[in-house]
Amino acid sequence: MANYVVVSRFARRCAGSAAAVLACVCVSLAAADKNYTVKHNDTLTDLAHKYGLTVSELAEHNGLTRTEKLRVGQKLVIPDSEAVRIEAASSSLLPKGLNKIRVERAKWKYIVIHHSASPNASVKGMDYYHRVERHMENGLAYHFVIGNGRSMKDGEIAIGRRWTAQLDGGHLASEALNKKAVGICMVGNFDEDRPTKRQMESLHALVDFLLARCRLSADAVKTHQQINPIYTRCPGRNFPAKSFLRELKEENGHGPSDGAVVLR
Ligand SMILES: [Zn+2]
Structure with a gap:
């Protein structure tokens, strides 16, 4: 519940600041061999x-x-080296059609992991909450949601409209960061429960895919708490942030990085 209060406070800070719709600069999926x-x-x-x-x-x-x-x-x-990396990162865990979505690659600098702070959260419910209660015209504040076996299948990845249309996120208090941070929400309250094995596998596959697709290094992956340590514990004390981020760095740490950007 404490976390819920924190999340609510954070959400209130976002309310009323509707994300700007950016023009989608289309990039071809893969250059030819x-x-x-x-x-x-x-x-x-x-x-x-x-x-x-x-x-x-x-x-x-x-x-x-x-x-x-x-x-x-x-x-x-x-x-093409990018096509090879994307193919390697793709797995059966990723939703069909994900790699066909055109990505405004230069826009995305961070990938931020959240939890829903509720074990029964659904895409529809969060979309309604963000659209109606939080007055975000683009609804669901995240780009992706990963299910825990309740409202969605265990490990199922839902692609939000903010990803298909390459819109700013609504998942961080900073509008500047929302413009360049992809938001992934793991369904669950990880202050009380733990993410399921399948959720973690899907998260890993999705993050690998996004790192390759957006040409980012593993340093680009943050938890919400790392972005805003004062206001939130999201994605919860049981989320295995250290081991997950360490694994990513071991696997993806040599990729090109967009350099350090001051977090606010
Ligand atoms: Zn969060």
Whole structure:
């Protein structure tokens, strides 16, 4: 309940400041593969490095082994590095059509994790609450919601209209941060319960996908509490923030980063 009070107070701070609808700058989903003819002294390692791929990615894409010697004049296909990363991050846990949504990539700098602070919260209920009670014209304040087996299937990922239309979030007190932070809400009250195993697996798959899609490093992933430690404990004391963020950094920590941005 304490958390609910905190959330309500936070929500009140957001009320009345309807998110601006930004024009969607469309970005093509994946650049085409390139053809390449092997030159003298080319190696898989050098070519992989040159095109932002791992040796395994380049080798597998061409049906080669990692240590294979290249011949001068040999034809290779160089896959688009972003497409390769997105494919690797995609999994059966992600909702169909997610990777077809056009993303305004330069807009998104953060991915922020919340809990709903209620075990029975539903997308419809939160959408109504944010639209009617909190007067947010774009409704559901988050871009994604991950179910816990009650109002939604366990681990099910719902895509909000704020993601399909690339709209600002309404999930943070700072309007400046709402413009550049993707909001993910895990259904549950993690001050009392824990996220389910499937919820965590889906969160991991979704965050991996978003990091690749928006070309962010794992440093871009924050809990709500990390953004605003004074006003909220969201996503709750039982959310395994440390281990989750550490795993992400181990897996994704080498990606390009947009650099430090002062949090407010
Ligand atoms: Zn929150």
